[in-house]
Each structure stands twice: as C-alpha cells, then as structure tokens.
Amino acid sequence: MKTPTKTQFLSPEDIAYIVQTKGMKKTLEELTDYITQDFLRWDAFEKSARIANHTSEGVIELMPISDKDYYTFKYVNGHPKNTHFGLPTVMAFGVLAAMNTGMPELISELTLTTALRTAGTSVMAARVLARKNSTSMAIIGNGAQSEFQALAFHYLLGIKELRLFDIDVAATDKCIKNLSHLPVRLVPCRSIAEAVFGADIITTITADKTNATILTPEMIQPGVHINGVGGDCPGKTELHVDILLRSSLFVEYEPQTRIEGELQQLPENFAVTEIRKVLQGSAKGRTHNDQVTIFDSVGFALEDYSSLRYMRDAAASLGLIHSIALIPDLINPKDLYRLIGSSSQKLVKVK
Numbered sequence: 001m002k003t004p005t006k007t008q009f010l011s012p013e014d015i016a017y018i019v020q021t022k023g024m025k026k027t028l029e030e031l032t033d034y035i036t037q038d039f040l041r042w043d044a045f046e047k048s049a050r051i052a053n054h055t056s057e058g059v060i061e062l063m064p065i066s067d068k069d070y071y072t073f074k075y076v077n078g079h080p081k082n083t084h085f086g087l088p089t090v091m092a093f094g095v096l097a098a099m100n101t102g103m104p105e106l107i108s109e110l111t112l113t114t115a116l117r118t119a120g121t122s123v124m125a126a127r128v129l130a131r132k133n134s135t136s137m138a139i140i141g142n143g144a145q146s147e148f149q150a151l152a153f154h155y156l157l158g159i160k161e162l163r164l165f166d167i168d169v170a171a172t173d174k175c176i177k178n179l180s181h182l183p184v185r186l187v188p189c190r191s192i193a194e195a196v197f198g199a200d201i202i203t204t205i206t207a208d209k210t211n212a213t214i215l216t217p218e219m220i221q222p223g224v225h226i227n228g229v230g231g232d233c234p235g236k237t238e239l240h241v242d243i244l245l246r247s248s249l250f251v252e253y254e255p256q257t258r259i260e261g262e263l264q265q266l267p268e269n270f271a272v273t274e275i276r277k278v279l280q281g282s283a284k285g286r287t288h289n290d291q292v293t294i295f296d297s298v299g300f301a302l303e304d305y306s307s308l309r310y311m312r313d314a315a316a317s318l319g320l321i322h323s324i325a326l327i328p329d330l331i332n333p334k335d336l337y338r339l340i341g342s343s344s345q346k347l348v349k350v351k
C-alpha cells in the first residue's frame with residue numbers, strides 16, 4: 001500500500017481563519033485543553049531541552065519532542081531588535097511527522113500559534129497558581145504577545161482589569177486599541193510600579209537581551225502571581241533575584257528552565273516544581289493567599305506538539321486542507337534518481 005507523500009500546509013492566514021471562524025475564546029479554550037491533556041501524559045514523551053544557537057543580537061532555537069505516534073519540532077528565533085527592521089521579535093514554524101514512517105504530515109506557521117499557545121500555557125499555570133478571586137492583571141511589555149495574554153486571561157480566568165505599561169507608548173496604545181472591544185477596564189500606566197500596584201497577577205513579557213530587572217522586590221505584594229514570560233534564554237531575565245528567593249517557583253521542564261529561565265540566576269539546587277506535577281496532583285500549587293507564586297515560563301516543545309495537533313484537527317474540522325509536495329512522490333521508492341529525468345518542471349533562467 002502506498003502512503004500519501006503530500007504534506008499539509010498551514011499558513012498564518014489559515015491560522016487566522018481558524019481563530020476567526022471558531023472565535024478567539026473557543027480557540028484559546030480548546031488549545032489550552034490540548035496543552036493540559038498533553039502535560040497530564042508527561043511520561044509518554046521523549047523530552048529534551050531545546051538546542052539554542054546564540055549571537056549578541058538574539059537566538060535561534062530548535063525544539064523537538066515525540067511520543068509513540070508523532071514527532072514534532074519548532075524552529076523559533078528571539079531577536080529583540082528585529083522590530084526596528086520591520087520583522088517580529090519572535091518568528092516560528094514547525095513540523096508534525098508520523099513516528100512509524102518519519103513522513104512529515106504537517107508543516108505549519110507557528111508565529112501566531114506561538115502567541116496563542118504561550119497565552120494558553122500561562123493560563124494553564126495561573127489556574128493552579130493565582131488566587132481564585134483574581135480579577136486584575138498588569139502586563140509589562142505590550143508588544144506582539146501581549147494581546148494574546150490579555151485575551152486568554154480575560155476569557156479563561158475572568159480578568160476584568162488590565163493595567164498596561166511599555167517603555168514604548170505606541171505599543172501600549174496599539175494594545176489598548178486591539179483590546180477595546182472587550183468588557184475589560186484598560187488602564188494605561190506611566191511606570192511599572194503604577195501598573196503592578198494592586199494587580200492580582202503580573203505578566204512580564206518584555207523583550208531585551210539583557211539581565212533586566214523589570215520587577216524589583218518592593219513592587220511585589222503578598223499573594224500576587226507572577227507570569228514571567230519574557231525571560232527565556234541565557235542572559236535574558238526580567239525579575240530581581242530577591243523576588244525569586246521569597247517566592248514559590250513553578251517551571252515547564254526543569255532541565256531547560258535551569259538554563260533559560262529566571263532560574264538561571266539561582267544555585268543549581270534551588271527547589272522548583274514542574275507545573276505538570278501540580279496538574280497531575282502529585283505536588284501542590286498555591287497553598288495560601290499570601291504566597292507569591294511565579295510561573296517561570298520559557299516555552300517548552302510539548303506546547304508546540306499540542307498546538308500542531310490542535311491546529312491540524314481544527315483545520316480538518318473546517319475543511320481547510322491544502323498540501324505541498326515536500327517529499328518526492330516516487331513510483332519506485334528505491335529509484336530517487338528517476339525524479340531528475342522525469343521532472344516536468346522546466347528550469348527558467350532568470351536574467
């Protein structure tokens with residue numbers, strides 16, 4: 001029997017179509033469910049920390065993971081100065097392949113999808129870490145990811161007030177404009193201290209390849225939950241080390257976060273809890289209302305595995321299926337050479 005050799009392709013426009021058709025709330029709910037279900041079957045996955053290649057300007061990373069059925073990887077970069085050149089700070093694409101044959105069944109954009117899955121993962125953690133009655137969130141850093149965090153926390157966690165700050169006022173203005181349709185109080189702030197004051201949850205999602213101190217200890221009130229998303233590679237952090245020392249730290253995949261997260265500022269034996277243990281019930285999340293909790297998010301390959309699976313299912317349910325010929329379609333799989341002679345494509349010499 002011949003296995004199909006066509007690879008399904010999902011463009012950024014396709015992902016936007018899925019979100020528009022399903023609605024943002026439903027998309028975030030379903031995607032967060034897929035991610036949570038996969039975190040609950042943690043042991044089914046062959047995991048590794050991502051492979052990162054650095055320059056002084058940024059980083060390019062490969063993020064592989066597999067279970068018995070599928071192998072996925074994401075290519076992603078992080079170049080905080082990119083916006084000056086008209087490129088996003090974070091750009092990504094990825095592949096989902098069948099484990100039994102290695103056939104790449106899906107190649108998809110993951111730039112938009114990363115913003116959705118990062119917000120979904122943040123909510124997954126906040127559900128077990130933030131105080132139950134949380135209604136107000138500060139967002140420090142109002143760039144490409146920020147609206148997705150705002151929407152996920154509003155729709156899935158009931159956040160009703162967003163306190164926004166960015167060193168770039170135009171970024172905050174853009175964020176407010178994009179969120180103005182929500183039944184949410186949007187508060188532009190003049191400083192980080194003003195934004196975080198009184199907030200139940202603080203999301204830090206800035207981009208700068210430096211050991212920044214976006215949050216300092218005097219800004220942190222008892223009971224707050226910090227969703228730390230922007231510190232995600234060596235030499236790129238957002239929280240003052242003293243905040244970490246007086247908080248409970250929760251991570252995605254400990255070996256990776258020790259290298260890339262806020263955790264890189266602490267000794268190797270500093271105790272942290274993998275969030276999947278809280279979800280599985282083998283560790284506690286928040287234990288009392290005065291506890292300061294931190295989700296030290298760096299982004300883990302499993303979230304992209306879930307996202308590729310989700311977007312493929314969503315595309316199929318909407319009849320959105322186009323494919324590309326990434327792998328040669330051979331009459332005799334041992335006769336690769338025949339392809340050269342039989343190619344119907346004419347080479348056009350560009351002058």
Ligand SMILES: NC(=O)c1ccc[n+]([C@@H]2O[C@H](COP(=O)([O-])OP(=O)(O)OC[C@H]3O[C@@H](n4cnc5c(N)ncnc54)[C@H](O)[C@@H]3O)[C@@H](O)[C@H]2O)c1
Pocket residue numbers: 078080083089090114115118140141142143144145146165166167168171205206207208212214228229230231232297298299300
């Ligand atoms: N943890 C994850 O899974 C994950 C996923 C995606 C992105 N990220 C990280 O999130 C960060 C934001 O990504 P993005 O795509 O929104 O980037 P972006 O460049 O679009 O936006 C970043 C914003 O941060 C602002 N900023 C920089 N320094 C600041 C400071 N000191 N105070 C306040 N604001 C400041 C910038 O002006 C900019 O508007 C990046 O660092 C990225 O690497 C993490």
